[in-house]
Amino acid sequence: MKRVMGYCDRWSAAPGETVRFMVSCLDTDSYEAQLVRLRQPDAGPEATKFEPLPIAASLNGAHSGRYQPIPAGSFAAVPAHPALAPKGSFSLCAYVYATTPAKGRQALISTWCEKGQNGYALELDAGAALTFRSTGTLVSTGVPLRERHWYFVAASYDAAAGTVTLHQEPIAAHDFHPERAITITRAIGAPTQPLHPLIFAAHSDGATEHASAWGGRAFAHHFNGRIDSPRLAAAALDRAGLAALAATPLASTLATEIIAAWDFSRDISGEAITDLGPHRLDGTIVNLPTRAVRGWNWDGSETNWTHAPQQYGAIHFHDDDLVDANWASDFSYTVPEDLRSGVYAVHLTTPDFDYYVVFFVVPPRGTARSKTAFLASTATYTVYLNNRGRFLSTMTERYQGRVTTMDWIDALLIEFPEMGLSTYDRHTDGTGVAYSSRHRPLQNFRPTGRHWNFNLDLFIIDFLEKLGGDYDVITEEDLHTHGYDLLKPYQVILTGSHPEYDSADMLDAFETYLRRGGRMMYMGGNGFYWRIAHHPTRDGVIEVRRAEGGVRAWDAEPGEAFHSFTGEYGGLWRRNMRAPQRLVGVGFISQGFDKCSYFRITDDAKNPRAAWMFDGVEGELLGDFGILQGGAAGLEIDAADPKLGTPGHALVVGRSENHSNTYELVAEEVLIPHGATDAVINPDIHADITFFETGGGGAVFSTGSIAYAGSLGWNGFDNTLFRFTTNVLTRFRDPTPFPDPA
Amino acid sequence: MFRFDKTRLDLAREFKANPFGEHSPDLQYLLNILRAPRPGPFHVLLINEPGRRWTLAMMEPGRPPKPTNVVFTGLAEAEWHIFRERWAALAGEECPLE
Numbered sequence: 001m002k003r004v005m006g007y008c009d010r011w012s013a014a015p016g017e018t019v020r021f022m023v024s025c026l027d028t029d030s031y032e033a034q035l036v037r038l039r040q041p042d043a044g045p046e047a048t049k050f051e052p053l054p055i056a057a058s059l060n061g062a063h064s065g066r067y068q069p070i071p072a073g074s075f076a077a078v079p080a081h082p083a084l085a086p087k088g089s090f091s092l093c094a095y096v097y098a099t100t101p102a103k104g105r106q107a108l109i110s111t112w113c114e115k116g117q118n119g120y121a122l123e124l125d126a127g128a129a130l131t132f133r134s135t136g137t138l139v140s141t142g143v144p145l146r147e148r149h150w151y152f153v154a155a156s157y158d159a160a161a162g163t164v165t166l167h168q169e170p171i172a173a174h175d176f177h178p179e180r181a182i183t184i185t186r187a188i189g190a191p192t193q194p195l196h197p198l199i200f201a202a203h204s205d206g207a208t209e210h211a212s213a214w215g216g217r218a219f220a221h222h223f224n225g226r227i228d229s230p231r232l233a234a235a236a237l238d239r240a241g242l243a244a245l246a247a248t249p250l251a252s253t254l255a256t257e258i259i260a261a262w263d264f265s266r267d268i269s270g271e272a273i274t275d276l277g278p279h280r281l282d283g284t285i286v287n288l289p290t291r292a293v294r295g296w297n298w299d300g301s302e303t304n305w306t307h308a309p310q311q312y313g314a315i316h317f318h319d320d321d322l323v324d325a326n327w328a329s330d331f332s333y334t335v336p337e338d339l340r341s342g343v344y345a346v347h348l349t350t351p352d353f354d355y356y357v358v359f360f361v362v363p364p365r366g367t368a369r370s371k372t373a374f375l376a377s378t379a380t381y382t383v384y385l386n387n388r389g390r391f392l393s394t395m396t397e398r399y400q401g402r403v404t405t406m407d408w409i410d411a412l413l414i415e416f417p418e419m420g421l422s423t424y425d426r427h428t429d430g431t432g433v434a435y436s437s438r439h440r441p442l443q444n445f446r447p448t449g450r451h452w453n454f455n456l457d458l459f460i461i462d463f464l465e466k467l468g469g470d471y472d473v474i475t476e477e478d479l480h481t482h483g484y485d486l487l488k489p490y491q492v493i494l495t496g497s498h499p500e501y502d503s504a505d506m507l508d509a510f511e512t513y514l515r516r517g518g519r520m521m522y523m524g525g526n527g528f529y530w531r532i533a534h535h536p537t538r539d540g541v542i543e544v545r546r547a548e549g550g551v552r553a554w555d556a557e558p559g560e561a562f563h564s565f566t567g568e569y570g571g572l573w574r575r576n577m578r579a580p581q582r583l584v585g586v587g588f589i590s591q592g593f594d595k596c597s598y599f600r601i602t603d604d605a606k607n608p609r610a611a612w613m614f615d616g617v618e619g620e621l622l623g624d625f626g627i628l629q630g631g632a633a634g635l636e637i638d639a640a641d642p643k644l645g646t647p648g649h650a651l652v653v654g655r656s657e658n659h660s661n662t663y664e665l666v667a668e669e670v671l672i673p674h675g676a677t678d679a680v681i682n683p684d685i686h687a688d689i690t691f692f693e694t695g696g697g698g699a700v701f702s703t704g705s706i707a708y709a710g711s712l713g714w715n716g717f718d719n720t721l722f723r724f725t726t727n728v729l730t731r732f733r734d735p736t737p738f739p740d741p742a
Numbered sequence: 743m744f745r746f747d748k749t750r751l752d753l754a755r756e757f758k759a760n761p762f763g764e765h766s767p768d769l770q771y772l773l774n775i776l777r778a779p780r781p782g783p784f785h786v787l788l789i790n791e792p793g794r795r796w797t798l799a800m801m802e803p804g805r806p807p808k809p810t811n812v813v814f815t816g817l818a819e820a821e822w823h824i825f826r827e828r829w830a831a832l833a834g835e836e837c838p839l840e
Contacts, residue, residue: 661764
């Protein structure tokens with residue numbers, strides 16, 4: 001099959017700004033490209049016909065292409081320096097914690113070049129034993145390291161004696177595994193010492209003509225696990241000497257011998273690694289291994305790494321980490337001044353395959369071209385990118401209550417695992433994925449396929465197009481950067497269907513906007529749920545620590561609930577005293593994916609403060625129809641809860657009912673398992689359509705359901721939910737202030 | 743302990759009539775058994791045309807799906823087909839309900 005895939009370097013582009021596109025071909029060397037504006041999702045016969053609008057652009061037409069591999073796998077690199085290639089005796093040591101010790105050769109500390117077969121390395125061999133490698137030399141302890149256990153490991157090369165001594169010593173961890181320290185000495189020849197970079201957690205595999213994660217090189221034998229406090233000295237140290245070499249602070253007795261002493265507890269939020277030694281052999285992490293993780297000496301006395309960084313001196317490397325595919329650019333597009341704001345994509349096609357590379361055209365920076373803005377949930381899109389968890393087993397079918405559906409673009413993700421992971425996945429070593437980046441080919445950021453997040457949000461775009469297309473598109477990524485100033489020009493902001501992830505800056509911006517008269521239509525469910533952190537320097541890279549509570553695919557390891565990027569406590573906003581009910585009146589209560597239901601209009605709908613929403617709306621039900629599993633209430637749903645912050649004056653004008661067995665109470669509501677946790681028996685499970693005024697003339701309208709958007713276009717938009725929602729948007733666009741609720 | 747019982751055709755009838763939405767407790771127990779993760783290939787549906795046509799495929803974790811020749815024009819039809827296959831695997835015989 002001739003296939004093509006790609007990504008772009010920015011998701012938010014204003015007139016005058018340029019987007020670069022990176023493309024890779026599979027079994028072909030050519031493809032077609034066409035710029036389009038997306039106005040609706042590809043959602044089948046019951047939805048608006050999927051008709052991307054072609055846009056004139058110089059990029060349109062035939063292109064030559066080639067395969068571009070993805071250099072996945074993290075490591076840390078120190079540029080070549082003569083001090084890293086000692087001419088005589090030397091010693092190296094570190095604390096290591098292997099998470100897949102039996103997976104095969106894995107580098108720990110290495111100047112070894114696999115292609116050139118020279119340099120030296122401390123590594124794990126195919127039998128998971130500590131091994132010293134140099135040209136023509138392989139010395140192993142022959143005893144495997146245990147999985148998820150800290151060891152002190154060291155090698156001392158004695159040039160005069162022509163020997164290397166290995167030390168492999170388990171660190172006690174409040175358990176009773178019988179294991180002894182191992183020391184062995186073997187005769188070896190003198191290592192060759194070419195001028196190579198020193199790499200932690202991988203071997204260099206020489207120069208590559210393809211995409212490189214670092215230095216124009218390929219890398220191999222990635223290590224899964226943690227490395228803490230690696231050191232290098234120009235002497236053959238005995239055990240006492242190695243203890244001095246490993247000591248913190250650095251031992252003055254080794255002042256002349258120490259070559260390098262890397263301290264990974266420094267600059268945890270960034271990508272530098274710091275050498276405390278005399279040559280300042282600083283380096284960089286590559287492909288974003290996880291930082292702010294427990295080190296060998298973590299004792300539980302502190303769980304916030306910013307308070308005790310010396311206990312967080314480890315970096316956790318994974319062979320599937322990926323922050324940037326680093327593909328060469330194939331073409332670019334500079335947004336014309338007169339191009340309207342909207343959702344755009346470059347449609348890449350071969351005779352067998354098509355693929356969309358999506359981006360958003362925002363209004364000129366600092367301006368607005370409409371009083372209405374759709375806020376694309378780019379933070380949520382980012383953390384979900386390349387979510388492969390749902391394809392792994394029938395476990396997905398169990399909680400979704402239906403057979404998993406997929407297409408051939410989903411299958412790309414399985415065929416090419418190097419496309420990287422989402423924060424819903426686990427690494428190959430089983431640890432949760434804390435970071436996600438958009439700088440790679442993406443499987444689930446497109447107008448086709450399963451309706452979720454971006455794809456589902458196009459139903460809201462469809463709704464706005466139906467109303468005449470008077471809207472701007474803005475992004476959460478820009479909201480995090482620019483804060484309230486981004487929202488300020490707009491009378492009303494419509495969110496996406498599932499704006500689940502927010503930084504503190506994003507929530508602050510919403511709150512300021514609403515206090516100053518802004519209006520917000522929260523058009524989905526399970527919003528404002530998890531706290532995230534943005535990378536301090538890289539756009540489009542987000543961190544999630546799944547701490548304490550919440551419906552989650554993995555949970556943070558002990559002592560690792562604080563984001564590495566910011567030092568902020570992660571997890572649910574509810575755990576940070578900013579439950580979503582405080583902002584939008586409702587918060588996540590349940591999820592189910594087999595069948596969607598409807599809302600029953602409540603007595604609150606008769607309240608004059610809300611009765612205007614129902615002009616022309618007949619009947620007792622709302623949304624008892626829909627493209628997404630037959631109803632407007634479902635998938636992930638939110639309920640009002642005064643205990644969690646729903647304002648006392650909020651009106652619940654519609655409440656869903658009749659949900660199925662698959663709708664279970666969220667984990668944070670079930671402290672003691674009791675069995676009465678599904679919607680068939682538990683009345684707490686419902687979605688609430690909620691409205692309240694915010695003071696300053698502002699107001700909030702919340703749909704409380706992801707599926708809501710999928711019912712707006714039902715029956716060619718001739719339905720009561722469309723009329724109801726249009727009433728709300730029309731009033732929210734009207735500058736007449738809402739009455740002050742106080 | 744709820745166990746699979748090939749004589750419980752009432753549950754098969756209930757599922758066929760209503761594959762999505764609220765189920766009786768016993769049908770929900772049965773579905774949890776049928777949908778339990780097991781070694782080996784499992785069923786997925788490949789989207790041929792959104793909302794119109796799906797192809798039954800088998801997939802092993804970490805491997806691309808292998809399409810079969812079975813094509814569906816409705817998801818309820820697909821659910822019933824897969825239910826019968828899983829029933830037969832546990833019962834050792836075809837589900838007598840067509």
